[in-house]
Amino acid sequence: MTDSRRIMVKVNGVDYERLVEPRQLRVDFLRDDLELIGTHFGCEHGICGSCTVLFNGRAVRSCLMFAVQADGADILTVEGLADGKQLHPLQVAFREKHGLQCGFCTPGMLMTAYEFLNENSNPSEEEVRKNMSGVLCRCTGYKQVVDSVMEAAQQMRNK
Amino acid sequence: MKPCAFEYFNPQSVQEAIALLDRYGDEAKIIAGGQSLVPMMNFRLARPEILIDITGIKKLEYIKTEGDELVIGALARERDIEQSPLVVEKWPILSKAISFIGHSAIRNRGTIGGSLVHADPSAEIPTSLCALNGNVKVVGPSGEKILQPEEFFMTYLTTSLEPSDLLVEVRIPALPEKTGWSFGELSRRSGDFAIVAVGILLFTETTGVCREARISMGGVAPTPVRAEEAEALLAGQKITEKLIAEAAQQAAEETDTEPDYHASAEYRMEMARVFVKRGLQEACNMLNGGQ
Numbered sequence: 001m002t003d004s005r006r007i008m009v010k011v012n013g014v015d016y017e018r019l020v021e022p023r024q025l026r027v028d029f030l031r032d033d034l035e036l037i038g039t040h041f042g043c044e045h046g047i048c049g050s051c052t053v054l055f056n057g058r059a060v061r062s063c064l065m066f067a068v069q070a071d072g073a074d075i076l077t078v079e080g081l082a083d084g085k086q087l088h089p090l091q092v093a094f095r096e097k098h099g100l101q102c103g104f105c106t107p108g109m110l111m112t113a114y115e116f117l118n119e120n121s122n123p124s125e126e127e128v129r130k131n132m133s134g135v136l137c138r139c140t141g142y143k144q145v146v147d148s149v150m151e152a153a154q155q156m157r158n159k
Numbered sequence: 160m161k162p163c164a165f166e167y168f169n170p171q172s173v174q175e176a177i178a179l180l181d182r183y184g185d186e187a188k189i190i191a192g193g194q195s196l197v198p199m200m201n202f203r204l205a206r207p208e209i210l211i212d213i214t215g216i217k218k219l220e221y222i223k224t225e226g227d228e229l230v231i232g233a234l235a236r237e238r239d240i241e242q243s244p245l246v247v248e249k250w251p252i253l254s255k256a257i258s259f260i261g262h263s264a265i266r267n268r269g270t271i272g273g274s275l276v277h278a279d280p281s282a283e284i285p286t287s288l289c290a291l292n293g294n295v296k297v298v299g300p301s302g303e304k305i306l307q308p309e310e311f312f313m314t315y316l317t318t319s320l321e322p323s324d325l326l327v328e329v330r331i332p333a334l335p336e337k338t339g340w341s342f343g344e345l346s347r348r349s350g351d352f353a354i355v356a357v358g359i360l361l362f363t364e365t366t367g368v369c370r371e372a373r374i375s376m377g378g379v380a381p382t383p384v385r386a387e388e389a390e391a392l393l394a395g396q397k398i399t400e401k402l403i404a405e406a407a408q409q410a411a412e413e414t415d416t417e418p419d420y421h422a423s424a425e426y427r428m429e430m431a432r433v434f435v436k437r438g439l440q441e442a443c444n445m446l447n448g449g450q
């Protein structure tokens with residue numbers, strides 16, 4: 001085992017200080033060390049998108065980064081979306097429009113859509129399809145996912 | 160699987176990074192965006208003992224002009240280049256090409272330097288660098304050198320970089336005012352690596368007459384290639400549908416394809432013809448429409 005490093009990281013607004021082994025992936029750090037198991041882990045090589053989190057405001061694959069690289073970073077995971085008991089409009093829309101079935105892909109879908117809607121509050125359905133194509137879903141057939149993101153966009157604009 | 164254990168360094172300057180590379184040689188690997196390297200580490204296809212994370216070298220993230228050249232630091236993120244107003248306005252083919260890379264979350268991390276050094280023959284950045292006649296600046300223990308694409312890309316996933324070299328900068332010459340361009344590719348699913356990628360630039364002075372044509376093809380040879388004979392067919396000529404069809408056929412014959420899991424050699428060749436033809440038509444329409 002190589003020397004562990006001390007990192008300081010903010011996750012969902014909470015500061016953590018931890019010792020990590022360099023080879024530990026970010027996703028394992030979130031799940032095993034911080035016990036934030038909302039972030040899912042599928043393919044381990046960047047394809048499926050289920051591990052997507054926000055890293056300093058940008059959507060990234062947490063299976064393609066090491067925990068040591070998070071020193072000083074600000075991370076948002078699916079656990080940080082809701083405001084207390086008040087679900088985020090994206091979460092509400094996914095529930096209402098049946099944007100999930102088993103829910104495995106959902107954390108990645110939500111975090112991907114979150115960044116996307118921050119950048120483009122009034123997207124076309126085509127743009128939603130293109131952007132959400134980076135997360136694989138084996139259940140929904142994607143139509144409901146697209147509907148959910150369109151619905152959330154509208155709700156967020158109306159606010 | 161999980162990556163093998165390694166020792167981690169995060170140098171804050173180019174000098175520091177090169178000193179580390181020089182000290183550890185073959186045992187060390189650079190990590191930039193990690194979007195090609197980490198998948199290989201997760202599968203243990205790459206097992207570096209030393210990982211040198213260069214993302215702390217913030218001063219290599221620039222996207223700017225010097226004179227009329229576009230100059231991009233090795234650590235500029237693919238997404239930042241894609242969205243850069245400067246690139247969108249003056250080198251739109253580069254922005255368009257990058258938009259085909261994986262997905263936004265991949266482009267948020269992946270860097271221009273990493274994509275070039277990874278040297279996948281179907282990758283969009285290497286293919287557009289060839290069309291744009293760009294070059295790369297490399298720094299090593301013995302100094303600096305500038306490499307043209309043909310001196311840099313050797314074969315599949317292989318460049319002429321020495322183990323202690325660092326790619327630091329990419330330079331792209333200005334495009335003339337009357338430029339028609341296109342970038343297109345074939346992939347099975349949105350975001351997949353291209354089976355064939357084609358970047359085209361057409362320069363003109365007199366309406367309808369092509370002064371110079373550049374056709375760069377990815378995915379059809381061990382490195383991205385320029386279809387030089389097809390380009391020669393177009394140079395100095397009035398562009399007609401017939402000439403476009405001939406040039407596209409010629410370009411397809413300049414490929415050096417091998418069958419793989421994704422496509423047979425014949426299919427790649429045929430798709431090169433189709434995408435060069437469409438690309439030339441698109442670039443031509445842009446020139447005609449713009450006048």
Ligand SMILES: Cc1cc2nc3c(=O)[nH]c(=O)nc-3n(C[C@H](O)[C@H](O)[C@H](O)COP(=O)(O)OP(=O)(O)OC[C@H]3O[C@@H](n4cnc5c(N)ncnc54)[C@H](O)[C@@H]3O)c2cc1C
Nearest residue numbers: 046189191192193194195196261269270272273274282326
């Ligand atoms: C799901 C997925 C889909 C993708 N789809 C595409 C696609 O369609 N098209 C495409 O082109 N790419 C695609 N990629 C790859 C992506 O573009 C990578 O970002 C890029 O190939 C490598 O850039 P990086 O900064 O991530 O490099 P890294 O992975 O960090 O490094 C790649 C290699 O380059 C070396 N290196 C990096 N920077 C330097 C430097 N400055 N000097 C010397 N050596 C250096 C590293 O040691 C390593 O060997 C995809 C990746 C994923 C995970």
Ligand code: FES
Nearest residue numbers: 042043046049063
């Ligand atoms: S687990 Fe990270 S993209 Fe699949």
Ligand code: FES
Nearest residue numbers: 101103137138139
């Ligand atoms: S809801 Fe099951 S994978 Fe998407």
